[in-house]
Each structure stands twice: as C-alpha cells, then as structure tokens.
Amino acid sequence: MPPLLRLVQQQGVIMSERKEGQSIEEIYADAVHWHVNTGGETIHAKRMGGRFRSLKWWTGSLWLLFFLSPYARWEGHQAILFDIPHRQFHFFSLTIWPQDIWMLSLVLILLAMTLFGVTAVAGRVWCGYFCFQTVWTDWFTWLEDKIEGNPIQRRKLDAAPWDARKIRLKLFKHSLWLLIAILTGVTFAGYFTDIYRLWVDYLTLQAPLVAWVVLAAFIFGTYVFAGFMREQVCFWLCPYARIQGVMVDKDTILPTYDAKRGEPRGKSRGGDEARGDCVDCKLCVAVCPTGVDIREGMQEGCITCGMCIDACDSVMEKVGRPKGLIRYMSEKEMLGERLPPLYRRPRVIVYSAIFLLSVSGILYGLTHIPPVELSVVHERQPLFMQMSDGSIQNKYTFKAVNKTPEDLRLRLSVSGVPGLQLLAADGDTVTLKSGKTIPFHVFLRARRTQLKQANTPVRFRLQGIDKPEISLEYESVFIGPSKA
Ligand code: SF4
Ligand code: SF4
Incomplete structure (x- = not known):
C-alpha cells in the first residue's frame, strides 16, 4: 500500500471529509494534491525562531x-x-598507516550504523540537522534573507526588472556565497597538505594543478548545490534519501500533523466547536525548506528539520490552543499505541550491537598499533646455497616500517639453529628512518651438521637500542638440503 494512502487511512485526514460513496482510491487521489517541487520553482522559506530552529543552529x-x-x-x-x-x-x-587501513573499514561501518540507528529512531534527523548540504543551504539562505529580505521581498526582487538596486543586492549575495564556497574548497584541500603553505600557494598562484582542480570542484559544488539546487540535491542526488525509507518503521518518530486534532481545518474556529485546531494559516508550509505541506502526511521531501513544528507551535500559542499540533510522533503513537523502549526494538538492538563491535575493534586497533611493522620474506630462488666450506646459506628480505616520529636503531638477532651466523650489510645494527619502508637483505649461514631437518624454524628478533621497550619478533624458516 502506498505510504500516503496508509497515512490517509491512519490519520483520517481525508476520511473525516469523505464524501458519500467515495472509494479509497478517490480519497487517495484527492489527498495527492501536495506536490514535490522538482526544480521548477525556487523555494523561499520563511525563517522564524523556535526550539528546533535553535537546535539546527547549534x-x-x-x-x-x-x-x-x-x-x-x-x-x-x-x-x-x-x-x-x-x-x-x-x-x-x-x-x-596503510597497514592499519582495516580500521577505516570499521570506522565506515560505525558511521553507517550510527546513521541507520538514528534513522530508525528519529528518521532523517541527519538531513535536518547535520548534513553539509542542508547546513550550507541554511547558511546561504540566511545570507539571502539578510540581504534581499523576507520571502515576499525576495520574490518581488526576483520578479523585478534589473536596476541598480537589484544588481547591487544580487552581486553582494553572490559574492558572499562565492566566499563561503572558496573557504570550503581551500579548507577541504587543506586536509591533504599543510594548509598554511596551501594558502600561500593559492594566493601566489603557485599551487599544483590537483589543488586547483579540487578548489574549482568545491567552489562549483558548494555554490551550485547550496545556492541554487538546494532541496533538489536531497531529492535527486542524495542516495541516503533514496534508501532511508527501508530504515524507518512504525516506531520511528517523525514530524507528524495530528490530523485528529487539527481537522477539519479552517481559518477560524468562530465558535464552531466541530472545527479542528488547524487554522489553515499555512505557516508550516511557508517555513518548510523543502516546500512540504506536512498536513498531507509524511512525504519524501521532508528532511525532518522540525521547522514546521516551531511555526505551528507559535500559531497555537497565539490562538490559545495547546502546542504540538505538529510534533515528533511515531506511527504507533498516531494510532494510540505506546512507543516501545529502545532496548526492545530489534533494529536498534542490531544496529547498536554492530556499532559496539566496530567501536571495540577500532579501540583495539588504536591501542595495538605496533611502532614498527615487520615482515620477512625468505628468498625462493634459490632456496639455499651451499658454500665452499660446506655450510648452508639462506637469504631473507626484511621490510620494516618505522611508524614512530623518530629514526630508530635496532639490534637484529636470530635463534633456532645452534651456531647460526647472521650476515647483514651493517652487522647486527639496523637503522630505520622515521616513516620510511626501506627493504634490506639478511643472510643466515649454518653448518650442515647442525641441521636436523630440511626446514628448521628460526626466529628473528629486533630490539630497540635507544628504546629497549621496542621489541619485535618474526618467525621464519631456515632451509637446507634434504637428509634423504
Ligand atoms: S515538513 Fe516540516 S520537518 Fe519536514 S522538511 Fe518541512 S519543515 Fe522540515
Ligand atoms: S501552522 Fe499549524 S495551524 Fe497553521 S496551517 Fe500549519 S498546522 Fe495548521
């Protein structure tokens, strides 16, 4: 059943005004008089104060x-x-380091679970309060409001012929928008290189090509998405908006119009006690940044920002009715049922469990990052060499990554075969440059009589000289000729 039809039935929005003999399909068709703005018009939402407005600022x-x-x-x-x-x-x-990148997967899982969990509990609050698209759009429209005036004045200005005043206002607004777009671009690029140097490079036109490309992409994206496309980005481009429907359920709280209380709506109660509390002022629609009329049920364009709640509460205050005609409410609450506690909601339990597992994995990873990452590869061609004195020699390639901020001096030793000789370019001392991976070769030589089998396990050990707390071991094998 389409969600709107379900809502129509549940809320009784239209049922209360059902005409004689009208089928449910006709009621549904009647109800679909709300529309989603698919880009044909610019929404000039009214800005007003309130609890959710303050929350959005914070x-x-x-x-x-x-x-x-x-x-x-x-x-x-x-x-x-x-x-x-x-x-x-x-x-x-x-x-x-790249070797620790597995933690990034856990961070992504953690972020996804946070988003899923929050959506299951309170719908698209990410969109309404945190998403960069809606936040940047909010800043842009705030500037627009300050420069060009309230929605009525803005619409008038848009329709007016170009004169000196209009050019001045538009130029000022677009300059500020571009400034925010430039700051956004430079800041983003600044996460990938020294930002102080980057500013100098940009200002002296010495920045590398990739930095200019990133800056241009961000200026374009920010300016166009937040300045012009606004809610259309949520509607057409955002993948989260497409999939969030599968994350909500009957327990999810969403901004909801209390139709039982509000309908039948009318300009004034005028002593008519049969009238609902909605005075049909349409302020809830005027403040909606996506142009939704929440009284027609939950719609795809709603980003659950709560602006309509603030608006309606202010109206209810003025007309002397209780606040909350529009409020965060679940489908179950709408039907008069109780909202179950979070710990009894399967989705929340599953998302929370995965979230906690991810956090545990990340904490484990962060507290167990080794100062030196070591791998030892035994040479395959040849597996061993027989020397002129009859001894057996094996070659190993060491790859050690020094993850500490300083250079490290380490002492290399080996055990496993009696009388095993270790031969390396710098003796048994190894110096690892900070942040560098420099492979080096090590030879082991053993007398044949000491080898009891073809493959003898050996254990390499790297011990910090200046930092004895750094100690690494690696198991490998010493290969000799078969005894047979
Ligand atoms: S309907 Fe209300 S909660 Fe939804 S986007 Fe519009 S103002 Fe925000
Ligand atoms: S703001 Fe409240 S009273 Fe006014 S139209 Fe919306 S729901 Fe009705």
Missing part, C-alpha cells in the same frame, strides 16, 4: 570545526592531515 555550527581543524598543530605538524604522498593519516599524536 548542530549546524559543529561544521565550524571543519573550517578550523586544519589550522590546529600538534607536535610540530598539522594535527589532522591525510598525507597521501607519504601514505599516512595523522590525527594528533596518532599516525595511521
């Missing part, structure tokens, strides 16, 4: 961290840096 302002974080320094380097040339990710004193 949550949106978290994005200021995006703009400020790249400037933070930590132990002499940029605190948050995706250092692609050196294949490292710096997060304050933590350095993640």
